[in-house]
Amino acid sequence: MQKKFLIYMAIVIGLVLVFYTYMGGFAEVKITKATSTSLFVAGKYFEGSTEAEELGQIYQQAGEAVEQKQLTGDFAGIFYNNPSRDSKTVKAFIGVAIQDTSVALPAGFTVRVVPGGQPVLKGELDANITIAPRRIYSALFDYAKEQNLTLQEFYVERFPEGKPAVVEVGLSKK
Numbered sequence: 329m330q331k332k333f334l335i336y337m338a339i340v341i342g343l344v345l346v347f348y349t350y351m352g353g354f355a356e357v358k359i360t361k362a363t364s365t366s367l368f369v370a371g372k373y374f375e376g377s378t379e380a381e382e383l384g385q386i387y388q389q390a391g392e393a394v395e396q397k398q399l400t401g402d403f404a405g406i407f408y409n410n411p412s413r414d415s416k417t418v419k420a421f422i423g424v425a426i427q428d429t430s431v432a433l434p435a436g437f438t439v440r441v442v443p444g445g446q447p448v449l450k451g452e453l454d455a456n457i458t459i460a461p462r463r464i465y466s467a468l469f470d471y472a473k474e475q476n477l478t479l480q481e482f483y484v485e486r487f488p489e490g491k492p493a494v495v496e497v498g499l500s501k502k
């Protein structure tokens with residue numbers, strides 16, 4: 329009986345590792361210092377708990393806008409704080425990175441502009457959207473600490489289809 333259990337557990341662990349690898353869990357995060365480019369994000373602002381149902385609804389609305397071809401672009405978010413630092417409260421603008429700002433927006437959506445030309449720390453990871461953000465943020469914060477860099481409370485996430493996920497964090501000028 330114990331031998332069957334060990335075989336079963338080995339198979340389950342093996343399948344989990346294969347799935348995690350397929351999702352990009354073991355891919356390397358690429359960190360670079362860069363200069364931001366202008367970005368237009370059509371979406372909705374949210375401020376509140378990271379567990380709030382409304383936040384999940386905004387994510388769904390952004391996804392539906394792309395699926396229904398109301399917007400053309402990649403899933404994106406602008407975060408004005410680090411939710412892990414201050415009690416699971418997030419200040420974010422969630423939506424779609426768009427090229428054409430003259431398009432008709434879905435109900436309740438507005439456009440925010442991320443200015444270009446700013447120094448940023450950029451993390452890229454070819455992984456699923458469920459894994460990428462946490463891995464990228466962890467690598468960015470570790471790198472900033474190792475290099476004695478000061479980061480701003482301003483984060484831009486982009487998840488282009490078929491390309492690595494990207495997170496840019498503003499670098500403070502010393």
